[in-house]
Amino acid sequence: MAETIVALATPPGAGGIAVVRLSGEDALAVAAKVFFPHNAAKKVENAKGYTALYGNFMVNGKPLDDGVALFFRAPHSYTGEDVAELSCHGGPVVAQSLIDACIAAGARPAGPGEYTRRAFLNGRIDLTQAEAVMSLIGAAGRQGAALARTALDGALAKRIEGFKQQLVALAGHIAAWVDFPEEDVPALEPEALSATLGEVKAGLSDLIRNFGAGAVLREGVDAAIVGSPNVGKSTLLNLLAGFDRAIVTPIAGTTRDVVEQAVMLGGVRVTLRDTAGLRDTGDVVEAEGIRRSRRAMEEAGLVLAVFDGSAPLTEEDKQLAAVCAGRPAIAIVNKSDLPQQFDPAAIAGSFSEIVTLAAGRGEGAELLGEAVRRVLGVANLDPSAPCLVSQRQYAAACEGRAALEEAENALAGGFGLDAVSVCVDDALSALCRLTGEDASDAVVEEVFSTFCVGK
Ligand code: GDP
DSSP states (O other): OOOOEEEEOSOSSSOSEEEEEEESTTHHHHHHHHEEESSTTOOGGGOOTTEEEEEEEEETTEEEEEEEEEEEOTTSSSSSSOEEEEEEESOHHHHHHHHHHHHHTTOEEOOBTHHHHHHHHTTSSOHHHHHHHHHHHHOOSHHHHHHHHHHHTTHHHHHHHHHHHHHHHHHHHHHHHHHOTTSOOOOOOHHHHHHHHHHHHHHHHHHHHHHHHHHHHHHOEEEEEEOSTTSSHHHHHHHHHTSOOSOOOSSTTOOOSOEEEEEEETTEEEEEEEOOOOOOOOOHHHHHHHHHHHHHHHHOSEEEEEEETTSOOOHHHHHHHHHHTTSSEEEEEEOTTSOOOOOGGGTTTTOSEEEEOBGGGTBOHHHHHHHHHHHTTOTTOOTTSOOOOSHHHHHHHHHHHHHHHHHHHHHHTTOOHHHHHHHHHHHHHHHHHHHTTTOOHHHHHHHHHTSOBTO
16 A cells, blocks of 8 residues: 555635545554544554544644544545545644644645545546546536536446447457458458447547537536627626626627626526627727627637617628627527517528527526527536546547547458458557556546645
C-alpha cells in the first residue's frame, strides 16, 4: 500500500461537520495518534472495516474537538486502501488543526485527485468512472448530474467492454484463420465480419453523437440574446431571470454593454448575454456595444434572435436571420399581445424553432424552454444511458470509429484480412485508451490533474 495521505473531504469553510480523510498503509496508525475513543477499551489500530467510534481529537496532548471516526479496511474502501474518516465540527480552524496534527503524526497532504487516482490504480474504478467523479462534482443541473452518475456506476465502461469483446472475438478469429490455415478454423464470412464492424461502429457513433448534448446538460451553454433595438431583449432577459436584471426603457439603444445572467431554461443552465441592439449608429459607446454583441453571438452555443411581432420585417431582421441560418438558434417573435404585423414565414428558412411570446406580459418562458431542449439536442437524451463525459473519452471514441471505418474500407476494397486485422487492432487500442486499460502515465496524470484536493 502507498504512503498515507490526508486532506479535507468536505468543502472548505464553515459547516455542520467537516470530514478529514486519511488513506494509505498507516491510515489507522495516524488516526490513533490524533483520535482517542471514549471507550478506552477500544483500540483504533484494531478497528474493523465499516465501524465507527466516538471520541476526542487531541492535538499536542490538548483536546481539540469531539467527533466520530469511521474506518474502512483495504480493499473495501473508496481508494482500495485502509481509510479513516475523521468527522469533526465544521469550522476551518478545527479541520485545519486536525489535518496539521495528522501530518505531524506521519501523513502527507494529498495532491489533486489523489484519492480517486488511488481508486483507479487499485482497480476500484476505471478511468471513465474517475472522470465521472469529476463530472458529478461539477455538474450544472440535475440531469447533468444524473448523466455523470450513470457513468460513475460504470455504464459507459460496460458498454465499451461489450464493444471490446466483440472486436477481440473478431480479431482472434481473423488471426486464427490467417495464421493457422492448416487448422480447421471456420471461414469468416465477409457479411458476418462487416455486420460486427458495423454494429460496433454504430454503437460508438451513438456515444459520439450524444456527447455534445451531454456536455450541454452537465456544463450548460452560453446564449446570446440578439436583435434590433426595442424588440424586447432586456424584457426577455428579465422574464427568464425572474427579476429586473437589465434596464428596460422604450428608448432604443439603452443596453450598451453585454449584461450576463445564468438561468435554468428547459432543465439546461443557460448563461444569457443580453447585448446591445444591432443597428447602425454614430454613437461611439453604442458602436462598441454592438461590436461586443456581434462577438457574443459568434461565441455563443445558442442564439436567441428576438423580433418585434408588432412591426413589419426590417432589413436588419433579414440580416440577422441570415446570420443565424445553420446555427443553434431560436427565433423569438415578441409582443404577441399587440396586433401582429410580422410574418414568421419570412424567417422560417433560417430557424428550426420559432417561438411566439409576450415577454412584457411574463408569458412564454415554458415554450422557450422546450424549444431550447430541442435545438440543443437534449430533448431525447436518456440520462440513464451511457455517455462520454470528457473530451479525452470523446477523442478516443472518434479514433475507434475511424479505425473501424478503415477496416470496413479495407474489407470492401478487397485488401485482405491482414489489413482488416490491423485496423481492428487500432480500434481496440483506442477503446482500451478510453477506459484507461493501457493508459500511459501521461494520460493518467492529465485526468487526475483536473481534480480538487480531497477527492
Ligand atoms: P430591447 O431594446 O430589445 O432590450 O427592448 P426592451 O426590453 O428594452 O423593450 C423595449 C420596449 O418594448 C419596452 O417599452 C418594453 O416595455 C416593451 N416590450 C417588451 N416586451 C413586450 C411585450 O411582450 N409586449 C409589449 N406590448 N411590449 C413589450
